[in-house]
Amino acid sequence: MKVLIVGSGGREHAIAYSVAKNKSVEKIYCAPGNGGISELAECVDIGAMEFEKLAAFAKEKEIDLTIIGMDDPLVGGIVDVFEAEGLRVFGPKKNAAILEGSKAFSKDLMKKYQIPTAAYENFDRAEDAYAYLETAKFPIVLKADGLALGKGVLICNTLEEAREGVKSIMEDKKFGSAGNRLVVEEFMTGREVSVLSFVDGKTIKTMTSAQDHKRAKDGDQGLNTGGMGTFSPSPFYTKEIDEFCQKNIFQKTVDAMAAEGREFKGIIFFGLMLTEDGPKVLEYNARFGDPEAQVVIPRMKNDMIEVMDACIDGTLDQIELTFEDNAAVCVVLASDGYPVSYEKGFLIHGLSAFDGKEGYYVFHAGTKKTDEGIVTNGGRVLGVTAKGKDLKEARANAYEAVTWIDFENKYMRNDIGKAIDEA
Numbered sequence: 001m002k003v004l005i006v007g008s009g010g011r012e013h014a015i016a017y018s019v020a021k022n023k024s025v026e027k028i029y030c031a032p033g034n035g036g037i038s039e040l041a042e043c044v045d046i047g048a049m050e051f052e053k054l055a056a057f058a059k060e061k062e063i064d065l066t067i068i069g070m071d072d073p074l075v076g077g078i079v080d081v082f083e084a085e086g087l088r089v090f091g092p093k094k095n096a097a098i099l100e101g102s103k104a105f106s107k108d109l110m111k112k113y114q115i116p117t118a119a120y121e122n123f124d125r126a127e128d129a130y131a132y133l134e135t136a137k138f139p140i141v142l143k144a145d146g147l148a149l150g151k152g153v154l155i156c157n158t159l160e161e162a163r164e165g166v167k168s169i170m171e172d173k174k175f176g177s178a179g180n181r182l183v184v185e186e187f188m189t190g191r192e193v194s195v196l197s198f199v200d201g202k203t204i205k206t207m208t209s210a211q212d213h214k215r216a217k218d219g220d221q222g223l224n225t226g227g228m229g230t231f232s233p234s235p236f237y238t239k240e241i242d243e244f245c246q247k248n249i250f251q252k253t254v255d256a257m258a259a260e261g262r263e264f265k266g267i268i269f270f271g272l273m274l275t276e277d278g279p280k281v282l283e284y285n286a287r288f289g290d291p292e293a294q295v296v297i298p299r300m301k302n303d304m305i306e307v308m309d310a311c312i313d314g315t316l317d318q319i320e321l322t323f324e325d326n327a328a329v330c331v332v333l334a335s336d337g338y339p340v341s342y343e344k345g346f347l348i349h350g351l352s353a354f355d356g357k358e359g360y361y362v363f364h365a366g367t368k369k370t371d372e373g374i375v376t377n378g379g380r381v382l383g384v385t386a387k388g389k390d391l392k393e394a395r396a397n398a399y400e401a402v403t404w405i406d407f408e409n410k411y412m413r414n415d416i417g418k419a420i421d422e423a
């Protein structure tokens with residue numbers, strides 16, 4: 001069979017790696033892809049938002065399955081365009097991807113179906129938000145309603161900061177139209193955990209847990225990024241917590257979407273906070289996390305294509321998802337200066353050190369193939385993943401493997417997985 005993957009990050013590289021293991025896959029295309037993905041797939045120069053071009057390409061090449069890795073095309077309705085052309089595609093339709101595309105929608109859904117989440121109010125007008133803040137408790141959390149590259153969340157400690165936040169989101173439109181609506185949310189404290197799941201519209205099967213490190217600098221300092229590293233599983237996500245979430249969050253979300261006439265097929269990523277009052281939903285995403293995929297997928301025993309087929313066909317109840325009884329850690333190698341400004345185009349040395357090394361992976365995010373070799377081409381450049389029998393061993397292995405790679409302006413966090421010492 002022939003597979004097309006839409007996206008260009010480390011997540012898509014991990015998906016391509018997994019898809020390539022399926023014996024019946026004869027050819028993989030990736031649009032637009034990156035330098036590392038080009039080792040496994042033919043990269044095609046079509047942007048992820050060029051739905052008509054992508055569908056025409058899938059028809060021309062007789063693609064059997066298209067996998068959408070990224071949020072923007074899903075929220076924009078790429079799945080509807082493919083399905084209208086009779087093409088087989090993995091991911092939620094537009095009316096279901098809204099679970100990620102609108103935070104106001106997801107909060108209203110959780111309230112209506114009593115899914116635990118922080119208390120909140122939605123606002124369409126800045127004046128109403130300002131008035132609400134006058135009597136609010138601080139810190140408080142402001143969230144732009146739409147997609148904002150993970151940057152549309154502001155935690156405000158004072159009334160003054162919150163007023164500035166409302167102005168920047170709703171009036172100055174710092175995140176564009178994503179700020180046409182605003183969610184103002186109660187501030188919660190606790191450990192964060194990411195639980196990803198496959199969904200076929202009715203049945204949900206959760207994957208192993210993971211934890212991301214969103215801030216740029218050690219000790220969770222610095223700006224929010226797309227994610228600087230991950231570990232899996234999370235030792236804080238216990239069996240009791242899982243039981244609670246299965247009962248009160250996961251299946252309830254799938255049922256709520258179905259009841260709203262928004263059948264969800266694809267991946268639901270639950271961003272959870274383990275608070276003193278129990279687990280609560282911070283956010284939903286409608287796709288694999290990046291870099292969560294880089295620690296979850298290498299531990300998955302199932303055939304990715306088989307699971308995705310079951311999601312599309314509504315037969316997920318017949319699949320048992322299984323994960324290796326080990327751990328994985330991913331350390332992101334970024335360009336110094338990310339997420340603000342950074343140089344690119346530097347040659348990357350040492351990639352071949354990973355060839356044939358079982359349990360070690362180098363997933364490319366911002367890289368490009370040139371005549372001289374693979375060069376840096378983005379803020380997050382590579383995700384170096386290593387497995388180990390437990391989290392400590394996986395972390396030691398990952399921090400050993402990052403020394404094999406060298407490029408100018410290489411930057412990483414040195415404390416990915418430090419939290420596991422407290423478990």
Ligand code: AMP
Nearest residue numbers: 118141153185186187188189271282283
């Ligand atoms: P989100 O994109 O909604 O996951 O928010 C990004 C990050 O902001 C989360 O990973 C949390 O660290 C933080 N955050 C979001 N909502 C809250 C909240 N209600 N209380 C405390 N922190 C939050």
Ligand code: GLY
Nearest residue numbers: 212227289290291
């Ligand atoms: N790592 C967080 C995300 O993919 O949204």
